[in-house]
Amino acid sequence: MKSTISIACVATLAGLAAAHNSIISPCPRYSPFGLQCPAVPAGQTADGDINAPISSVQLGYSQPLCRFTTPFATPSATWTAGQSVTIKFNPNAVSHSGGHCEFSMSYDGGKTFAVIHRELQYCFVGSKPAAVTNDVSVSSYTFNLPSDLPSSDKAVFAWSWVNASGNREFYMNCADVAIKGGSSTSYTGPQMVIANYQGYPTIPEFDGDYTTGLQYYTGAKNITVSASGSTTGGGSGGSAPPASSAPQASSAPQASSAPQASSASQATPAKVSSAAPGVAHTPQASSAPSAAAPVSSASNAASAPQSSAGSSAGGSTGACTSGLMQCSGTGYQICNEGVWSPVYSCGVGASCKGTDGHIYCGWP
Template sequence: MLSHTIAAWIALGTLAAAHMAMVKPCTRYTPRGDNCPSLPPGQQLDYSLNAPLARNAPLCKHTVPYSTPVANWTAGQTIQVAFDRVGAAAHGGGHCQFSVSYDGGKTFAVVHEVLKHCFFNGPSTGNTPAVLSYTFSLPSNLPSSDKAVFAWSWVNAIGVREFYMNCADVAIRGSGSSYTGKQMVVANIDGYPEIEEFGGNYDTGLEYYKNAKSVTVAPST
């Protein structure tokens, strides 16, 4: 019993010391998500999902999907993406993207982005987020899939150069055969560009977002 108590306190301490995490739709293996299914066999809850990706981590961090989708969406509908307020630390904002993949999380195309001031309504040097949810419409030409991967990614404005990313397994109903959008920006991990601390200049790193190549994603046949 004592060991279980200690483990719980360690987990809570890790969660409280971390940064930002998506809870709606349910991130893979989150202990605090919305409408989360049972864990895949052999996997464990992850109490550090609001920490940045390790420099050598795979995209999404966890690559084994849930067996059932955590949300059922229709192309063109308005969705809400929400973030955990527990342990939230927004590092002055920065660049956020919301993206979709149809190949298990290898290739992501952007469906929405909030550049410069993610989690705030303007320039900020604060750590407490002013915005904890975003509502936007999915592209109307997204194709159908029961195994799409939806991702939130973030490059923080202030602090150690980090890259945050959470992934959720979703089902999408649509009429398109493929979707073409900007390729998701990845930075500050091994093999990708480094975006320096903003230092009050919120145009920092924007060239990677504005000049991102187009990528086409589609369900496998």
């Protein structure tokens, strides 16, 4: 079950928290915020949770790698091996104090990934922050693709992230890409680290120590991925078990069983805060809102519908910048493809909070 919109970060003590993060270019599977996105495949739904982690230790869920296993019918981008690419992130995102990012490629439809670039320790923050922060100082990364990436019309590019602060989470977006390679038929690189995910190690809160979890990256074994889809190497030396045992849809709860469906989390905000002091966020049935234009303070308290995906009247209409979010009364709106969405409810008892770039559904 994918509601179109469904993730909200809940701020607790710090009053921070917000919109998590996702790539917007190349467009990841089913993103409503991506640039130049292919059509969502028939039978699938746009991913309102695209910014949310695919796994959370505290919240006890892990979704399949890539979250969706059905690719776009056409690639989000066509790249040539060796070329420079720029990976852009949602302008309305948070950094969770940084952490370890990897950029990887899969040639077996998203089951196994070989790393092509890393931004460890300070992803999104650039350098060690003075304190826990959600400020983003780097929102795109440019690097050269390996020159020996093999050709494929159905390669899968992934960004993955272990955040430095907040709940222990694993973020991953996948974009379907076509690669125009040279004569190489395989690529060898480190096996992508999976952590904070069911069946994998937990990398703890950094608490200012940016070497936290680095051993999984330095210890990752090389794997060789081939245009044919075969994979060799890898293993359990790093964090990642052999490719064959990588959790896929079968072992991971589907989105439908993710906590967003649990009304309990809405009803008991206290548990959220006790689970994660500081900055916490909780996928719940509502979602993350936005920024640019702080909102009308119009009262709609009375209208707050119970259903998360519900919408209420009011809010801005007309043109906007895709990816932005804004509070509208106690709910929020997301700018999809240049047009403001209806107003979505933050859920019972919650309301839209925050300002520019830090919009979230929170409890009073």
